[in-house]
Amino acid sequence: MSIYKIKGFTLIELVVVIVILGILAVTALPRFLNYQQDAHDNRARAAFSAFVSATQLYHSMWLVENEPSGAVVIGYGDGNIFPSITGYPRNVDTLNPTKPDCPELWQDLLQTDLSVEAHSDPILENNADADVVSWYRADGSCYYYYKSNITDYTTDVWTLEYQPLDGTFNVRRDRPLPQ
Incomplete structure (x- = not known):
């Protein structure tokens, strides 16, 4: 006579396993959410560091070329960036601008997958789908805001202030400037 033994999990064992998996999920979820914020922070810092390095390299080229006047374009990037009187990149494609070309300057100095555009709305999340929003200030500086993960206007965002x-x-990392 053959006896068939039924092997499997009891209902209590299944409930215990589900409870243990639920506890693990609840404790692990905040860590994974924190990793996402860390990734955004690192991407913003890397992009801003690349911009700083590119402007310093541009200034070094200006020094090597015997400090030419602002009317001379330095052969950097696309070859269309004009220097300020101190040799830092200021404008793109025009000698006598009314203001710095903040988005164009970013795009011509860097080869990056981040999209950048000039602000079109004082509320950053309303500025289309750009990863970086640039802001020109009356003092001649460019502000760049990393907004890939912005959720509302009161959120602290990574900011680069550049004075050409x-x-x-x-x-x-701070609150965006109101217009």
Whole structure:
């Protein structure tokens, strides 16, 4: 006579396994969400560091070329970036601009997959689908806001402030400037 033994999990064993998996999921979920924010932070810092390095390289080329006037285009990038009086990149495609070309400057200095555009709305999340929104200030500086992960206007975002007249930079995480 053959006896068939039925092998399997009891209902209690299945419930215990499901409870354990639920506890693991609840404790692991915040870590995975934190990794996403870390990835955005690192991407913003890397992009801003690349911009700083590119402007410093441009300034070095200006020094090597015996500090030409702002009317001379330095052979960097697409060859259409005009320097400020101190040799830092200021404008693209025009000698006497009314303001710095912040988005064009970003695009011509860097080869990046981040999209950049000039602000079109004081509320950053309303500025289309750009990863970086640029802002020109009356003091001649360009502000770049990394907004790939912005959720609302009160969110702190990574900000790069660039002053083309003296080549100073300030990278920080803070609230966007109101217009």
